[in-house]
Amino acid sequence: MADAIKWRTRLLPKPLPFIARLAALAGCFPILGFFGGIHWKMDLFNHFQVQYAVFIALAVIVLLAVKSFRLAAFAAVFLVVPAVRLAPCFFGTAGKPIGTPLRVATFNVLTSNMRYDDAVKWVQNTDPDVVFLPEVDAVWAEALRPLLASHPHSIDHLVEGNFGFALYSKLPIVSREIIPCGQMELPLLKVRLSGPKEEFIFYGAHPVPPTTEFWSNERNAFLHTLADQVSKETLPVIATGDFNATRWSHGMKPLWNAGLLDSANGHGAGSTWMRGSLLFAVPIDHVLFRAPGAVCTKRWIGPDLGSDHRAVVAEIAW
Numbered sequence: 001m002a003d004a005i006k007w008r009t010r011l012l013p014k015p016l017p018f019i020a021r022l023a024a025l026a027g028c029f030p031i032l033g034f035f036g037g038i039h040w041k042m043d044l045f046n047h048f049q050v051q052y053a054v055f056i057a058l059a060v061i062v063l064l065a066v067k068s069f070r071l072a073a074f075a076a077v078f079l080v081v082p083a084v085r086l087a088p089c090f091f092g093t094a095g096k097p098i099g100t101p102l103r104v105a106t107f108n109v110l111t112s113n114m115r116y117d118d119a120v121k122w123v124q125n126t127d128p129d130v131v132f133l134p135e136v137d138a139v140w141a142e143a144l145r146p147l148l149a150s151h152p153h154s155i156d157h158l159v160e161g162n163f164g165f166a167l168y169s170k171l172p173i174v175s176r177e178i179i180p181c182g183q184m185e186l187p188l189l190k191v192r193l194s195g196p197k198e199e200f201i202f203y204g205a206h207p208v209p210p211t212t213e214f215w216s217n218e219r220n221a222f223l224h225t226l227a228d229q230v231s232k233e234t235l236p237v238i239a240t241g242d243f244n245a246t247r248w249s250h251g252m253k254p255l256w257n258a259g260l261l262d263s264a265n266g267h268g269a270g271s272t273w274m275r276g277s278l279l280f281a282v283p284i285d286h287v288l289f290r291a292p293g294a295v296c297t298k299r300w301i302g303p304d305l306g307s308d309h310r311a312v313v314a315e316i317a318w
Helices: 002-011 015-035 040-065 069-077 080-091 116-126 138-143 145-149 213-232 250-257
Strands: 102-106 130-134 153-157 165-169 173-181 186-194 199-205 237-242 285-290 295-301 312-317
Touching: 015 040, 015 069, 015 080, 040 069, 040 080, 040 213, 040 250, 102 116, 102 237, 102 285, 116 130, 116 138, 116 145, 130 199, 130 237, 138 145, 153 173, 153 186, 165 186, 165 199, 173 213, 186 213, 199 213, 213 237, 213 250, 285 295, 285 312
Parallel strands: 102 130, 199 237
Antiparallel strands: 102 312, 130 165, 153 165, 173 186, 186 199, 237 285, 295 312
């Protein structure tokens, strides 16, 4: 009997050190993400900063609750990286109103989603000045027609697969352009809109998800093209859409280098894709902006409308 107990203690880990080791393991994943520029699979570790932070924080709380202070301190060390990367979402400058804010929304409708009326009613109730809708096909385009009553300026760009889109705007469209990106030549929408204060440039983006090395490179090429376009602009810029990348992704770096700001700063890191999943929910839908003195005065995540994505709404003022 004594030998059996001895073997069990050798094979089964002690619970408190085991919890600390799990926290350390979770803390290694965000560190691996820093090597996302070297290999595309490493970049995938960047997307789950919320999950890392929550898991490690729970481990620290459990260890503190049982007064295992040394192990709690050890686990807390691994909380630093995800906490620092999340901090701007909760402690960043949300900004004070300057002039009249523009309300901008983006919602990936999901081509196979059939809740057309719910999506239309949500847009009508939310009442954005401009809304960009990725994954619109011919059926969705027809279902969205009632929006013309409130948003008379519109663009439909329908292509094969899930990379069509629609834009509806209360603001007049001065010019429009479709910019092909990457080898796949996926469409990037560039629109010049007449705002209440001045004209501004609006981009609508939907690159491929980074599920293979080729697609990861295509997504990065798409976002790099967007960043190049933004860098050349002299007018204020708003860029929206399903970027298939979180703010921490290596692929987003060119956008930050181009001076774009994230509307999530100071408003939380609310997930927009797979929101119902504790493990896989990530914020990959964005409203970004750049203008002298520009701030995001308000931002929120939309309700479940049948898509695997949730809408993002932000009010931008400059």
